[in-house]
Amino acid sequence: MKRPLALALFSFGIALYCLVPFLWFVLTSLKSSAELTATPPKLIPSFHLGFYQSALEKYGLLHYIGNSVIVAGAATLITIAIGSLAAYAMARLQLGWTKFYLMILLAISMFPQIAIAGPVWSILDRLNWLNTYQGLVATYIALSLPIAIWILTTFFREVPSEIEEAALIDGCSRLQALYKVVLPLAAPGIFTAALLVFIHAWNEFFFALIIMTDPDVQTLPVGIALFPGEYTMPWGEISAASTVATVPLILLTLVFQRGIVRGLCAGAVKG
């Protein structure tokens, strides 16, 4: 077999592997009730939007989306603000203890959730922060900071320090040098880090599950995981809600894939 042909076939196979399972779920969301329960399953739907309507009206999809936007948005903004400060210090002062701090952060990012879940729950309980946005946001900030600081440090190191030294000589304070000179120059890196933090917060389930037991404040993943239905699952509505939860992420990923790949590799690889 000719090499280009083999490559094309492999590429096609990979694309099928990655796309078909999710595509099947999207097609399911576009079926009518009768098509959904047809056995054997019907492959091509009639592009009905009934399940979307019912997910919005009967299952309060918008309300879960709102909670997710608030939690993931706030967590991203604060993580990037706090993370940039820390990463700037790490990038400019490469001392023994800053390296030690980076290593501690890396170790923390590998903790299994269950190892800290109980005490995190008790802390939030004592603060009266269970079932509040700030409770989950604070947890997400702590969970995302290690990876955000790692990625941001990598990007800040690439900003030549001469430019900001000039700013310092011109009378800028360190903080001014950071947000007037370094942040604009490192903007693509900051955006990448923000994107990764947002995706993580948008997708996170474990802590959302234990902290948000009140449906009023639950995020989208909890809503999708706990979809009500004992004997017959409302698959149409589940697939509709899943599609709504996923399509924005897929679009973000497609548009910014270059940065995401670079950020993931910086997070995993750079030492």
Place this chain on the structure above:
Amino acid sequence: MKSSHRAALLFLLPSFIFVTVFSLFPIFESFRLSFYRLILTLPWIGQKPIGWQNYIDLWDDPVAMESLFTTLIFVGVTIPLELLFGLGIALVLNDVFHGRGLLRAVVLIPWAIPTVVSSQMWRFIFNDRYGLINFIFFGGDVSRYLAPLADPHLALIAIMAAEVWKTTPFAALILLAGLQGIPDDLYEAASIDGATAWQKFRHVTLPLIRPALLLALLFRTIDSLRVFDLVFVMTQGGPADTTNVLQFYGYKKTFAEGMIGYGSAIAVAVFLMSLTFSLAYLRFMKTSHHEGMTR
């Protein structure tokens, strides 16, 4: 220099506070609580120090031992498959010229899907009546349709399939970064020496992406030890505890049964397993020169 030191400390302080309150303190607290008897449903016994008793109970708990075994099988089966598929995808991505960007974007899709969504998705694909898998294997013959997630022999396999699908892209990206660091002239030299494609793979590619392979292996192992979402959504640990992985068992004991002390012992056990791999990873980060990985 002194003032910039003080500034650096100030800059690090907010991050340090969050990490201390929500990660470092909790891990110490989990260790401490694992030496107490503390049960939320029995508040009158209070917080009673009982030494190593929780760990002794854990050792004698057949469900915990099965859970450990299930977790090890899960890790032991999914990781090699992820690396194998990941390597295949990375090799293709490294070679494709037309539409490489598009293919790489497509590969990122399983990674970007929320785990809860992919869990529900696979639960539906394995559904006993409307599932795609049954349709593929048995066509219209509904009488032969299986219920994999209710079958003690199939449930874990189904969950492992869902995990491999979702996490292979990440392995592929790390391996791709490794492949892209291999200089082209090595392949040209091998071609001049008359090496076949397999020989080039065996003697050039494989040795040079070993660091990337090791990195992906450690990273994925640490991550798959904390599998939870798939189990929670697809099987709730069943049927008959066959998919009851450690993190799910710890969650059940702590948050469903309120056994804080015993749950903490499970948490510490999972933590120590993960720590072993994390230390290996940190060591690797320190010693390796990222051959073929610097960009």
